Amino acid sequence: MDIRTSYKNNNYTISVANDILENKLKTWTEQYEDVFYLIDENVYALYKDTKLKNIHSPIVVTGGESFKYASPLMNTIEKLLELGIKRNSLIVVIGGGATGDAGGMIASLVLRGVDYIHIPTTLLAHDSAIGGKTAINSLHGKNLIGSFYRPKAVIYDLDFLYSLSNDEKLSGFGEVFKHALLLSEIEVESLMKVTKDSIEIKDLTEFIISGIKLKMDIVTKDEHESGSRKFLNLGHTLGHAIEYQYKIPHGQAVMLGILFSLYLSNEIYQQDFDLVKYYNFMAHHGYPVQLLQNMNEDDMIKLMQQDKKNHQGDLITFILFSDTNTLTLTDIKKSDLYDYLRRIKETL
Amino acid sequence: MDIRTSYKNNNYTISVANDILENKLKTWTEQYEDVFYLIDENVYALYKDTKLKNIHSPIVVTGGESFKYASPLMNTIEKLLELGIKRNSLIVVIGGGATGDAGGMIASLVLRGVDYIHIPTTLLAHDSAIGGKTAINSLHGKNLIGSFYRPKAVIYDLDFLYSLSNDEKLSGFGEVFKHALLLSEIEVESLMKVTKDSIEIKDLTEFIISGIKLKMDIVTKDEHESGSRKFLNLGHTLGHAIEYQYKIPHGQAVMLGILFSLYLSNEIYQQDFDLVKYYNFMAHHGYPVQLLQNMNEDDMIKLMQQDKKNHQGDLITFILFSDTNTLTLTDIKKSDLYDYLRRIKETL
Numbered sequence: 078m079d080i081r082t083s084y085k086n087n088n089y090t091i092s093v094a095n096d097i098l099e100n101k102l103k104t105w106t107e108q109y110e111d112v113f114y115l116i117d118e119n120v121y122a123l124y125k126d127t128k129l130k131n132i133h134s135p136i137v138v139t140g141g142e143s144f145k146y147a148s149p150l151m152n153t154i155e156k157l158l159e160l161g162i163k164r165n166s167l168i169v170v171i172g173g174g175a176t177g178d179a180g181g182m183i184a185s186l187v188l189r190g191v192d193y194i195h196i197p198t199t200l201l202a203h204d205s206a207i208g209g210k211t212a213i214n215s216l217h218g219k220n221l222i223g224s225f226y227r228p229k230a231v232i233y234d235l236d237f238l239y240s241l242s243n244d245e246k247l248s249g250f251g252e253v254f255k256h257a258l259l260l261s262e263i264e265v266e267s268l269m270k271v272t273k274d275s276i277e278i279k280d281l282t283e284f285i286i287s288g289i290k291l292k293m294d295i296v297t298k299d300e301h302e303s304g305s306r307k308f309l310n311l312g313h314t315l316g317h318a319i320e321y322q323y324k325i326p327h328g329q330a331v332m333l334g335i336l337f338s339l340y341l342s343n344e345i346y347q348q349d350f351d352l353v354k355y356y357n358f359m360a361h362h363g364y365p366v367q368l369l370q371n372m373n374e375d376d377m378i379k380l381m382q383q384d385k386k387n388h389q390g391d392l393i394t395f396i397l398f399s400d401t402n403t404l405t406l407t408d409i410k411k412s413d414l415y416d417y418l419r420r421i422k423e424t425l
Numbered sequence: 426m427d428i429r430t431s432y433k434n435n436n437y438t439i440s441v442a443n444d445i446l447e448n449k450l451k452t453w454t455e456q457y458e459d460v461f462y463l464i465d466e467n468v469y470a471l472y473k474d475t476k477l478k479n480i481h482s483p484i485v486v487t488g489g490e491s492f493k494y495a496s497p498l499m500n501t502i503e504k505l506l507e508l509g510i511k512r513n514s515l516i517v518v519i520g521g522g523a524t525g526d527a528g529g530m531i532a533s534l535v536l537r538g539v540d541y542i543h544i545p546t547t548l549l550a551h552d553s554a555i556g557g558k559t560a561i562n563s564l565h566g567k568n569l570i571g572s573f574y575r576p577k578a579v580i581y582d583l584d585f586l587y588s589l590s591n592d593e594k595l596s597g598f599g600e601v602f603k604h605a606l607l608l609s610e611i612e613v614e615s616l617m618k619v620t621k622d623s624i625e626i627k628d629l630t631e632f633i634i635s636g637i638k639l640k641m642d643i644v645t646k647d648e649h650e651s652g653s654r655k656f657l658n659l660g661h662t663l664g665h666a667i668e669y670q671y672k673i674p675h676g677q678a679v680m681l682g683i684l685f686s687l688y689l690s691n692e693i694y695q696q697d698f699d700l701v702k703y704y705n706f707m708a709h710h711g712y713p714v715q716l717l718q719n720m721n722e723d724d725m726i727k728l729m730q731q732d733k734k735n736h737q738g739d740l741i742t743f744i745l746f747s748d749t750n751t752l753t754l755t756d757i758k759k760s761d762l763y764d765y766l767r768r769i770k771e772t773l
Binding site: 084147154155161165185186187188189190210212215216217220221222223224225301 | 507535649
């Protein structure tokens with residue numbers, strides 16, 4: 078499946094299917110005199126003799142989130158310059174969301190921007206690879222330093238997903254679930270049915286594609302997140318706080334955050350989300366739902382206030398369903414939020 | 426004089442005049458809830474009790490070129506985040522070209538981009554403040570890491586120029602001279618007449634303005650330097666090599682580079698630039714013209730080959746006059762270039 082963006086200019090294609098890497102990559106690298114590969118060390122170790130065997134002399138970068146800091150970013154830029162990268166070179170970034178975020182930022186900065194393509198290798202990256210945001214982490218929070226810079230292509234070869242650990246799979250599935258929920262009740266019911274017993278990569282293709290399409294539709298209309306793109310942060314307000322405090326994978330924390338958002342939607346907008354059904358689904362698959370019972374209200378509120386997207390004096394912003402299929406940005410006072418956080422513990 | 430850009434969108438105004446800082450700055454800062462000032466330490470020391478007396482708690486940054494490195498860049502970004510900068514904040518950058526280059530890059534990266542305005546304080550910055558290029562230096566060369574990011578406004582208060590050292594004035598005048606030469610023979614004759622005895626800031630206003638207009642006209646048509654923007658590099662091929670090797674100010678090196686370009690235009694395109702006239706003008710004002718006699722050909726060629734803009738196998742690219750008012754990108758073979766570098770020593 079090829080999905081094409083529809084910006085005014087600088088459009089690109091996201092190809093999603095099994096076993097497409099070799100062919101798709103070839104059509105790109107043939108167009109450039111010099112190609113530089115940035116590959117996550119863990120991905121390279123797993124695939125250097127198979128799917129990545131034709132890639133010679135890659136720059137192997139620190140695995141996962143540890144790459145998203147100023148020092149590895151700058152070292153990699155210097156390395157590319159040392160190797161003689163030019164304005165008409167191509168950078169190929171192979172790895173998960175973190176590798177893509179920092180790799181995209183590197184491409185945007187070296188020589189004031191060279192072309193790059195992204196080859197995501199995780200389920201979570203079906204989310205982060207769409208939308209043209211690049212970033213590294215600051216001492217003061219995640220993704221606070223970055224740019225908007227679009228790749229020339231995204232090649233999403235689903236073969237890579239079969240080597241994911243269960244933790245990574247659960248994390249990526251959190252965003253698949255979020256996209257389904259944003260799309261429609263039917264979509265999320267359908268997803269939960271397919272994954273009722275266990276979450277199998279082979280069953281997810283259609284949901285990955287509809288998730289990518291949904292996200293692309295939203296980010297095309299609102300690239301710089303001044304309006305509807307904010308709705309993609311469903312579950313992220315509490316999610317980021319849980320992620321930070323308990324050091325659990327992003328998408329797993331988002332999953333818990335989604336449950337809290339549904340709870341708030343019921344309380345504030347009289348929706349009737351079946352919390353027990355969602356809770357049991359998450360618990361069955363091994364999401365750390367007990368954190369919702371164990372979290373400390375004060376810690377959570379303090380962390381939510383530090384998040385750049387929620388900051389508005391004494392108010393903290395949540396994405397809620399104010400009606401079926403209608404999302405709303407809702408500001409909640411700290412004191413009310415404290416009560417909600419306390420009461421969800423009794424509800425679950 | 427207010428000069429407005431004419432991009433398709435995100436246009437801004439460059440205001441050029443004496444004593445405009447206070448009023449112009451006020452109309453901008455009033456529009457933002459939070460304003461953060463980044464000020465070159467030398468500029469702040471000179472003006473903190475006069476022109477900058479109303480600015481409280483600025484972030485005072487390392488002076489000049491030493492600010493254009495990864496470490497002070499990242500430290501300043503972290504400082505802004507620590508102080509609670511938001512997406513709707515404004516950054517005001519006060520300093521010369523280097524402060525503007527790194528300050529603009531900081532604004533482009535913090536929270537993926539916040540608004541900024543630039544207040545240039547040097548003559549040289551009449552060049553670098555126009556065109557929306559931001560940059561820091563790499564271990565492998567100048568300006569190799571950066572972005573394209575436009576300010577919301579440039580406020581060029583010419584009062585600042587009166588405190589420039591003679592070295593800085595000569596450097597800035599190099600780019601004023603270049604712009605005049607690019608504009609027309611009449612313009613450069615007129616400039617040389619006005620500055621015949623000495624270069625006085627008060628006499629330069631009209632040339633600064635016509636230089637800014639020329640540069641803006643070119644960069645508007647070719648923001649990302651795929652075509653005519655390259656002509657603004659007149660004198661920079663050898664200029665950058667001299668600057669790097671002999672550690673002299675940018676615009677002074679460019680001035681020597683211009684002389685070499687005029688020499689090459691005479692040799693290759695049978696132009697009749699009066700080299701002796703230009704040489705004497707430069708020597709009279711204290712430009713280090715003796716470097717053109719003393720430079721080592723091999724060193725120069727090696728440095729020119731490392732420059733990202735000249736790189737094309739065995740060829741090195743120069744901007745030359747192929748006819749009066751007609752500029753041409755000309756590739757010169759290393760062996761021929763060696764001869765030209767040797768022979769200009771005999772000619773001067």
